[in-house]
Amino acid sequence: xxxxxxxxxxxxxxxxxxxxxxxxxxxxxxxxxxxxxxxxxxxxxxxxxxxxxxxxxxxxxxxxxxxxxxxxxxxxxxxxxxxxxxxxxxxxxxxxxxxxxxxxxxxxxxxxxxxxxxxxxxxxxxxxxxxxxxxxxxxxxxxxxxxxxxxxxxxxxxxxxxxxxxxxxxxxxxxxxxxxxxxxxxxxxxxxxxxxxxxxxxxxxxxxxxxxxxxxxxxxxxxxxxxxxxxxxxxxxxxxxxxxxxxxxxxxxxxxxxxxxxxxxxxxxxxxxxxxxxxxxxxxxxxxxxxxxxxxxxxxxxxxxxxxxxxxxxxxxxxxxxxxxxxxxxxxxxxxxxxxx
Ligand code: CUA
Numbered sequence: 001x002x003x004x005x006x007x008x009x010x011x012x013x014x015x016x017x018x019x020x021x022x023x024x025x026x027x028x029x030x031x032x033x034x035x036x037x038x039x040x041x042x043x044x045x046x047x048x049x050x051x052x053x054x055x056x057x058x059x060x061x062x063x064x065x066x067x068x069x070x071x072x073x074x075x076x077x078x079x080x081x082x083x084x085x086x087x088x089x090x091x092x093x094x095x096x097x098x099x100x101x102x103x104x105x106x107x108x109x110x111x112x113x114x115x116x117x118x119x120x121x122x123x124x125x126x127x128x129x130x131x132x133x134x135x136x137x138x139x140x141x142x143x144x145x146x147x148x149x150x151x152x153x154x155x156x157x158x159x160x161x162x163x164x165x166x167x168x169x170x171x172x173x174x175x176x177x178x179x180x181x182x183x184x185x186x187x188x189x190x191x192x193x194x195x196x197x198x199x200x201x202x203x204x205x206x207x208x209x210x211x212x213x214x215x216x217x218x219x220x221x222x223x224x225x226x227x228x229x230x231x232x233x234x235x236x237x238x239x240x241x242x243x244x245x246x247x248x249x250x251x252x253x254x255x256x257x258x259x260x261x262x263x264x265x266x267x268x269x270x271x272x273x274x275x276x277x278x279x280x281x282x283x284x285x286x287x288x289x290x291x292x293x294x295x296x297x298x299x300x301x302x303x304x305x306x307x308x309x310x311x312x313x314x315x316x317x318x319x320x321x322x323x324x325x326x327x328x329x330x331x332x333x334x335x336x337x338x339x340x341x
Pocket of ligand 1: 135136138173174175209210211212213214217218220
């Protein structure tokens with residue numbers, strides 16, 4: 001009975017372990033940050049490396065399990081047998097075992113080594129777009145040095161061209177990454193490191209900070225919005241000539257409130273607001289999220305964020321609470337901000 005139970009348990013564990021690899025590969029995981037649905041050449045290479053490793057490991061597992069089963073049956077001790085003294089080994093078998101192990105490790109490393117070399121070098125292309133990404137506790141500053149555009153948390157890119165990202169940090173170590181577009185990279189204070197991503201198809205790709213960086217690390221998201229090249233050109237043109245003037249009396253009142261309370265820390269192109277402590281808010285009304293990607297952009301959430309940022313992003317110290325503004329003032333302010341296009 002005990003033997004049967006052992007056999008059943010053994011078979012179950014083996015089957016489960018064996019099923020893991022193919023299950024991981026076959027899984028249609030509907031998650032915005034899955035590596036298993038690559039959306040660019042970089043991510044494709046990473047996916048190939050993972051698939052390769054799982055395939056090789058599955059083959060090794062089957063070989064070892066079969067060998068184990070063979071040894072257990074073939075060399076089973078009979079009742080009347082005296083156990084052999086196994087004080088020293090068999091050099092030939094040991095050499096074979098070590099040789100197989102080393103060869104297996106080399107085979108496993110082939111794909112990841114190739115992936116590593118691809119990640120390290122941005123492909124040479126006239127169309128490579130340069131983007132500077134700076135980590136702050138807890139949001140991302142995104143600059144396009146050749147286009148004169150600055151934004152926060154949301155990176156717009158064209159499809160089909162490599163995006164060379166230079167990343168750094170103003171405070172602690174962060175790590176910028178968008179898994180479906182490939183790779184991630186540490187953002188160190190006082191040092192600039194480079195990597196690249198690329199998207200095949202237009203779409204919104206989510207990423208986040210991948211280095212534990214304080215209380216709101218998990219609330220440090222980013223979105224990459226990939227456009228067809230023509231649409232990207234249109235986005236660049238609109239960002240280079242932003243709509244910054246208030247439209248209507250309510251927005252005019254909102255702009256006055258903004259200049260009084262917010263302009264020391266935030267920039268809005270085309271206005272007197274030139275602060276650099278918080279994110280650049282030019283064309284804020286075109287962004288899809290606020291608070292480092294935590295809240296969807298709408299008037300209600302914008303009001304919640306401005307009234308009490310701490311409740312949205314615990315631990316943040318730079319954005320003060322503006323809960324003392326009256327409801328009318330808040331409506332005017334958010335109407336102005338959402339009108340920035
Ligand atoms: Cu920034 Cu984690």
